[in-house]
Amino acid sequence: MDRLEAMAMLVSSVEEGSLSAAARKLGIPVATLTRNVNDLESIVGTKLLVRTTRKLLLTDTGADYVAAARHILEQVDEQERRAAGEFTEPRGELVVTTPVQVARLRVLPIVNQFLTQFPEIRIQLLQSDRNIDLVDSHADVAIRIGHLRDSSLVATRVGMLRVVLVASPQLLKKRGVPRSPEDLQGYPRVVFNSPFLSPWRFRHPNTNEVHTVTDTPRLLVSSPDAAADAAIDGVGATLLLEHDVAEAVRARKLRFILQEFEVDPIPVHLVHLSRDMMPVKLRRFIDFTVPKLREALAGFGRRPSR
Known part of the structure; x- marks a missing residue:
């Protein structure tokens, strides 16, 4: 058994979630991968993996062994890349x-x-x-x-x-221009479901108090392009990063609103x-x-x- 090769098979099995998935990725028979993992367990003298019908689970020893195997494989890979010239030539x-x-x-x-x-x-x-x-x-x-x-x-x-709030001119004419974050309660909103933009937050300039908008949006989307397009069509106001809407604002398809209430960039x-x-x-x-x-x-x- 090639110890490094067996370590790579074990790490791949953990990353892929099953022996069969790892075997497909590596292009080898499942029996070959299983045999190598079993040989590693024989060398260590304890179980590294617990195989269930749905997924692989690492034992405590297995978790420590996989972490060490990753480190060893990275060191070997680094030495091989160094030998290939990656540390002397940009390739x-x-x-x-x-x-x-x-x-x-x-x-x-x-x-x-x-x-x-x-x-x-x-x-x-x-x-x-x-x-x-x-x-x-x-x-x-x-x-x-x-x-x-x-x-x-x-x-x-x-x-x-910048995190900016924008809306189309037609929506602002129809529903009015919000003057404070509190005015957004019940206002049509298009929300881009993003970890740094959801929920909507605003900061009052005089008190520094943070206001969070929590009512249900009219439209929830998974991309900033979709949010911007819906806002341009007048579906609702939307909160996005400035560079996502810069062109639409320049073209006067969208307008900035509540700029004085923006949170820090x-x-x-x-x-x-x-x-x-x-x-x-x-x-x-x-x-x-x-x-x-x-x-x-x-x-x-x-x-x-x-």
Whole structure:
């Protein structure tokens, strides 16, 4: 048995949730994977996995062993990449995670420029509005919106984004212009179901008191584009990041409202795991991307004067 190969099979089984799923991903027979996991358990002298009809469960020993196996496999992978030249030449694959709308509006154009300049680098762009764990997804770098909680990440702030309330001129003419957050009670709302925009919050400029809007929205959507389009059609007011509606506001399809009640702008960071030695491809990507992202996001974090 190849111990490293067996460790990789065990880790893949845990990540995929079953032996059969891991075997399909690795392109090997289930019997081969099962035999290798059993051999590891024989070496350790105890069960690592508890197999149920629906999923795999790690024993306490198994959880510790899988964590150690991941670390060993990462070290081996790093040494192999170093030998292949990733620490001396900008080459190989980078996995980048980013929120969907930020990817479309800001990140993808920068990635395209980067790939043109560095032809030996490949990029896998993972677009998701949830924070993808860098270790679990084997990602090299992420763009994160919101305040960071994981102190183990190396973070570089690249900008700020205002949280703005907008509505169409026709809706404001029909339903009136809200003058305070309290006026939104019963007002038609289109809500983008996002962790940093839901529920709606506003801050009173004189008292700093935070007001939360909790009544049921007229329309609940899962993308900022859908929320903006519905707002343009007059379905309701919507709360989004400024760069999501900047073009519609410039075209006078939407208007800012309650600007004096906006909460603080939300920070945007580029983050990566701390490493003793950083691959050249990652260093080049960070050096290339940070100034361009700062330029792309410039102006979106300026709050109106109160």
